Amino acid sequence: MYRLRFALFLLLLSSTIATAKPTGLNYLLDACQVLTSSGIVQGHVASWPENTSVFEFLGIPFAQPPLGQLRFAAPQAYQQDTSSVFVADKCILDITVGEYLTKFQTDSWIRRDCMQYTGSASQNVSAQVAAYGYGMGGGNATDPHSYSEDCLTVNVWAKPTGQKNKAVMVWIYGGAFSAGTSNAPFYNGALLAEDEDVIVNLGLLDQRLAVEWVRDNIAGFGGDASRITLFGESAGGSSVDYYSYAWTEDPIVTGFIAESGTAFILHATNESDYSGWYNISEALGCGGEEVGEQTIQCVRDVNATALMNAVGQQASGGISTTFGPVADGKVVFADVKNRSAAGDFIQRPLFVGNNDNELGLILALGDSLFGGGNPGNLSTPDLIKFGSAAEFVCPAALTAKDRAVNGVPTWRYRYMGVWNNTALVPGMGAYHSSEIPFVFGTNELRPNSTTDTPEEANLAKIMVHAWAEFAKDPQNGLNGLNWPQYNPNGTTLIRLGYNNQSEPNIGNGTDYDGLCSILGP
Incomplete structure (x- = not known):
């Protein structure tokens, strides 16, 4: 499986704001420097939002570059003389959103993505589709991405003011385990760090090492290593859940958002199925x-x-490739359904869900995005309905039920x-990934975006706050918002943006799970 770049949104969260600088950013704060196991990292004042007090540290290496013998090998921790300085760009003070977008398009500090197959996307798309693609890190014709195998790095956003020992959020982006990047405006963690006083992270063994x-290292940025929440979307959400089964004896994290x-x-494919690998090795x-x-050695040298x-x-279409999770009995398990029912996972709080019309994305990007698979020759509405249920709704329902039944x-x-x-x-x-700008509060970074409606803006504030409250206190944070814990037999489903209302609405999960008895997870 190809490595995906892991960006640390070290959103340092705290419940109160203070004006004094704590010792969190504890190494030459005025020079934007923090001492880490990767050396001294030098950051800068975040480029966005305007007049922010957040510092960002971009592209910090956490693992040795997976080159040569480390290609297709378990990651190794980054080794660096702690007296050397790694410059995570220069200090940038005041900058507008427009200037931020221009900088994002032109500067190299945030544009180095892991090697990946990007497909052959059509150039004949609407301005809104292009803006969405750019916001998700897709680049464009005038702003192409550069790719490198030397990409196992993290991005950190942290605010030096506020409480010490802030909660930490670690973000894993999606991309079908084949593509994706931390270089996406929608994934900018600065607002979470600014408004909610947290530390956030972006980016299966690579993720663990991150x-x-x-x-x-998070204490050096003002973070609390005993309060780390892992969160992600799509394949990132799956990675979060895979993690909960893989590391039961040494969890590190205290909460999960999928x-x-x-x-x-x-x-996951069967461990004994090497056909995808051999197809590629033969082609090479x-x-x-x-x-x-x-x-293996031959392909390492290619x-x-x-x-x-x-x-x-060898790609099956869209962003899908023959690479993906493999059931190895160590990190990914073939019997995950049985493990879920038995409670054989990290029993830490979980916040899980999906969007109302996940595969509605097909209407804009075409079913080739998902490989064009339609074995039942379904109409587009039925493909969206059944596909959304099978791949997103029912898995979320079963995951939530098993956690709740096991007392989590x-x-x-x-x-x-x-x-x-x-x-x-x-x-x-409400299509796949459309919630992300609301979770990060980054809707305004969508190129040529119109102003949010009052309801839309308020919903974004509520969602940013809720995700942060969960991270600050996974056991009770959402209870404080009067969001009910999930009961598969009760009215406990938290509906966000229901009828475009800004306030959450509580419904019954069974109203949306009708196909699950037929389709299963």
């Missing part, structure tokens, strides 16, 4: 099954661009907001 880096993704959403002239493990071209030739504090949400300035085409509803 979490260990956070545990070992948005539109669980361990059930993407079905390294032989196939007949030479077995010898293919030029990265040639490797990506070979991956693209659990909350389940359903995002339902439909807004004119976020709709990509008419009729697509």
Whole structure:
């Protein structure tokens, strides 16, 4: 499986604001420097929001570059003389949103993505679709991404004011385990750090090593290593859930937020199925099954661009490739459904949910985004309905039920907001990933975006606050907002953006789970 860049949104959260600078950013604060196991990292005042007091540290290496013998190998912790200084860009003071977008387009400090197959997206898309793609880190014709295998880095956003020992949020982005980037305006953690006084993180073994880096270094940024919440969306949400099964003996994290993704959403391939690998090794002239493990060294020696071209030739369509989670019995388990029912997971609080019309994204991007698979030859409305239920609704329902039945504090949400300035085409509803700008409060970073409605802006504030409150106190934070813990037999589903209302509305999960008895997770 290819590595995805992991960006640390070290959103340092605290419940009160103070004016004095604590010792959190404890190493030469005036020079934007913090001492870490990766050396002294030098950050800068965040580029956005305007007049922020947040510092950002971009591209800090947490693992050795996966080059040469480390390609297709377990990650190794980054080794650096702690007296050396890693410059995570220069200090930037006052900057407007427009200037921020320009800087985002032109500067190199946030544009180095991991090698990945990007598909062949159509250039004939609407301005809104293009803006959505850019916001999610897709780049554009005038702003192409650069790719490198040297990409195992973290981004940190932290505010030097406020409480000491702030809660920490670690973000894992999505991308079907094949693509994705932390270089996305919608994933900017500065507002969470500014308004909610938290520390946030972006970016299966690579992710674990990044979490260990956070545990070992977050105190230097003012964070509390005993309060780390792992959150992610789509494949990132699945990664969050996979983590909860893999590291039961040494959890590190204290809470989980899984948005539109669980361990059930993407079905792990069997450990004995090497066909995808051998198809690629043969395409690269390294032989196939007949030479077995010898293919590994050969592929390690192949030029990265040639490797990506070979991956693209084997792609199933859209962003999907033959690489993905493999049930190895150590990090990913084939019997995850049984483990879920038995409570064999990290029993820490969970906030899980999905969007109202996940596969409505097909209406804007085409079903090729998901590989064009439609074995039942369903109409588009039925494909959206059944696909959304099978891949998102039912897995979230089962995950929430099993956690609740096993006595784990659990909350389940359903995002339902439909807004004119976020709709990509008419009729697509609350589509896959449309909640992300509301979680991060980054809607204004959408290029050419119109002003949010009052209800939309207020909902974003509520969601930013709720996600942060969960991270500050996973056991009780959402109780303080009067959001009910999930009961599969009760009216406890938290509906966000219901009828475009800004205030949460409580419904019954069974109203949306009708297809689950047929489809299963």
